[in-house]
Amino acid sequence: MRKLSMALLAGVALVGCGVDPQAENQEIVNNLVEAGYxxxxxxxxxxxxYVGNDAHVTLEASREMIQGHTGHEQYSTTNLVGTGVTxxxxxxxATFNSYSQLSAGLDLAIQNYNQLGLRITFQRGGTGCTANITVQTTSGTGGSSGFPSGGKPYGTANIGTGLQSYSVDVNEHVITHEIGHTIGFRHSDYYNRAISCGGTATNEGTAxxxxxxxxxxxxxxxxxxSIMNSCFRSTETGEWTSSDITALNYLY
Structure with a gap:
C-alpha cells in the first residue's frame, strides 16, 4: 500500500560466487512478465x-505462477495457503510492539480473521503454529508484504511507523490488508488502482x-x-465488507 518508485532491472552482471541477487531478481521480473503482469x-x-506497489514476490512464488506455461498461452495460478497450515x-x-497504535491494530486484525471461523486461525506470537509471519516496522505510512509460495503464507508483513499518527481502526485496516496478501489476496481494484488511490488509472495485470x-x-x-482496495482512507473502520467475508469463506 505504500508508494514505490524504482526502475526495473535493465541488465544483469554476474559477479563473484553464490547467488547473485540481481540475476535472481531478473528471473522474478521475467517470470512476472510471462505470467501477464x-x-x-x-x-x-x-x-x-514488488507488484501492485505493496506485494513482494519471491523467486519461488514467481516460478509457481508460470508452472505449466507453454508457448504464448498463459495460465493463471492461485498461490494459496495449503491445508497443512491450520x-x-x-x-x-520489539520495535513494532513499541508503537501503541500499530500493536493495537495487530490485535484487531487477528480478531478480524478469527471471528470468521476459517480453516486457518491466527495468534499473536506463541507456539503451536504451522506457519509464522514476522510483523515488523518500515518507514512511512501503509505497508507491504507478499504472496504465498509452497503452500505457506508469505513470511513478513511490513507496517509503516507513520501509522502511529492514525486511528487504531486505520491500523487495523492496513494490517488486515497486508495479512490478506500473505494468504493470497490481490487488490480488489487491481485493474484500476485509481478507484481507491486517485490519479491515473493503472492496471496491475489480470494474470x-x-x-x-x-x-x-x-x-x-x-x-x-473492500479492505483489499489498493489505497486506504483516513476514515477506514478496519472491518470486513460483505464481499470480503464472501471471499475469505470461499477460499478458506
Missing amino acids: PADDIKVVDDLV KICLNPT GVGANLIPGTPSTATVGG
Missing part, C-alpha cells in the same frame, strides 16, 4: 521485487497469483468496498 507494475526496491503465528518485533475473480464477489471495485 504489465512491466510498468513491477518494481525493484531495496533488492526486492494456525499462523503473527510474531511482532498471475490471485488474479482470478472469487465466486460470489463483485467484478468491479468501489471506494470503501
